[in-house]
Structure formats: C-alpha cells, structure tokens
Amino acid sequence: MSTLxxxxxxxxxxxxxxxxxxxxxxxxxxxxxxxxxxxxLDEVVARHEALHAALTTVAGAVPADWRRGAVxxxxxxxxxxxxEDVVVAVxxxxxxxxxxxxxxxxxxxxxxxxxxxxxxxxxxxxxxxLAGLLPAVVAGAASTRARTMVRAxxxxxxxxxxxxxxxxxxxxxxxxxxxxxAPVGGRARRERHSSSGVVVGSGTGATGWCASIAxxxxxxxxxxxxxxxxxxxxxxxAWPSPxxxxxxxxxxxxxxxxxxxxxxxxxxxxxxxGLESDRxxxxxGQRLTVSVAPRRLTLVEA
Numbered sequence: 001m002s003t004l005x006x007x008x009x010x011x012x013x014x015x016x017x018x019x020x021x022x023x024x025x026x027x028x029x030x031x032x033x034x035x036x037x038x039x040x041l042d043e044v045v046a047r048h049e050a051l052h053a054a055l056t057t058v059a060g061a062v063p064a065d066w067r068r069g070a071v072x073x074x075x076x077x078x079x080x081x082x083x084e085d086v087v088v089a090v091x092x093x094x095x096x097x098x099x100x101x102x103x104x105x106x107x108x109x110x111x112x113x114x115x116x117x118x119x120x121x122x123x124x125x126x127x128x129x130l131a132g133l134l135p136a137v138v139a140g141a142a143s144t145r146a147r148t149m150v151r152a153x154x155x156x157x158x159x160x161x162x163x164x165x166x167x168x169x170x171x172x173x174x175x176x177x178x179x180x181x182a183p184v185g186g187r188a189r190r191e192r193h194s195s196s197g198v199v200v201g202s203g204t205g206a207t208g209w210c211a212s213i214a215x216x217x218x219x220x221x222x223x224x225x226x227x228x229x230x231x232x233x234x235x236x237x238a239w240p241s242p243x244x245x246x247x248x249x250x251x252x253x254x255x256x257x258x259x260x261x262x263x264x265x266x267x268x269x270x271x272x273x274g275l276e277s278d279r280x281x282x283x284x285g286q287r288l289t290v291s292v293a294p295r296r297l298t299l300v301e302a
Contacts, residue, residue: 013073017048054113061130096122100163151293162272164205169197177265258291
C-alpha cells in the first residue's frame, strides 16, 4: 500500500481567448478579428475568466499536504497518471471523455466552469464543491458510477479506448473501404462497405454523436445505458454498388460480442472521443476488433 499522499491532477484545455492570442498575438488584434465577423471579444474574455476562476477555486480546494499535478488536454497522450491520482477535469463534458482513455480506474471529478452552458452529463460539480468532495473521494466515501468504455484492437496488438465512441474511417473525406463482420441473430454476418466510416458508441456516447446518427435512422438500435456493458454501432452513409452493400449498417454489441473490420483501402484511421492525434492507422488487410472495454471509467457523481 502506498504511503504517498494523494495527488490531484487537474485537466483543462486552452480557452478560446488563449487560442485567439496564439493566432493574433494581442487582444487588440483578436478584438478586431472578431469585430469584423460580428462577434465581441468581451464574451470570449468572460468565458476565459470563468475558466480561470474555476481553476483557481479548484487549486484552493486541494489540501496543503497533498501532491498536485496539471495537464492540458493536448498533452494527455504524454502524461503519466499514477494509481493514487484523483483526476479533476475542469471544462466541458467532452474533457472527461478526453481524459478517460488514459486512466486505469482513477476517480474522475468533472467540474463545470460555466454552469448552465454545458449539458452537465459528465461535469457534475461547481468548483466550490471540491473542498468538501476531495477528501470524500480519497476516503472512498463519495458516490461513483462505473461507465462502460469502448475498445478497438488491431491484429498486431495496438489498441485504444474511448468513453464516448470509437470512429473508424478515412483520414480525409474519401470513402472508407472495409469488410465488416457483425453479430446478427446469434450468428456472424459479413458485408463489404464503402462508407463515410463506422461509429461505435457506449451508453455515455449514445447521448452525443450516436444520438445524432440514430435520429435519422428508422429502427435504430436501442441505446445502452451509461453503466450497461453494451455498445451501439452505426455505419455512416454506406454506398450501394455491385460490390458493396447497405444492409449491415447498425446494431448493438453485448459484453461478449465484437465488431470486426478488415481494411480494404489505405488511409484508414481509428480514434476515440475526438482525439484525432492519438490514433491507430490500420494498413490494407489489417483486422480491427471493436468491443466493450475490460476497464471502465470511475466517475464521481453528485
């Protein structure tokens, strides 16, 4: 058992103001750029200040004898989380999904810096709640929920995990060509596709991208609950031709099921939760298997 004090790792991302200043250099230049496009810098500054106020409050909530860490969203693929860490994601709901794939059971507290602006599906707390919440998390007294994740594995052993969804498609806007094998009625069915890609989502992701796709699909599969060990999957814009089909384009995967895709074109990529820079690149002929991940996200609940 570790004798080290807990470490709180705060995850955040650059604000819109930070990005504008990185591009234009000064606030005056950024203000002119926005004004020419009918926007006001004041709104961007207000959001920036709300984020930094939340980060300051979170920092003040960490006990003085605990360890601290901080990581920007862009640096997550290179950051090493420890088993004693408590992760605090300060930002929109998607930030929790971004960090989830790099964790192995560490509890995550989602903090909403702008209550009312975000949906609050994953960022459940306002920053002032952290002072009382962090000791409870470390003591194992806080309410948590284990959320199901998605895993994609190439036949050479490379893998990635996502909380919301895994996307498989072409790196550009070209058609993705692959052979898909899916469980249907207790047996495996196979179909060759030319499409805009495949999205495989968890119950958490079923309220996001998968929900958008399902809205336009009569008879779309029932989405799983966030803690249910099941996934839903959709093929985007399958193209009918003499050699490609459009019948096998949606379904559910239970805990012991998997979806299999064999690449039949170069340029395919696989990434999770919108982090395109952290991706797999299956070559022609490689096989990808997508299924329920063996590990789950431990999300602290309100």
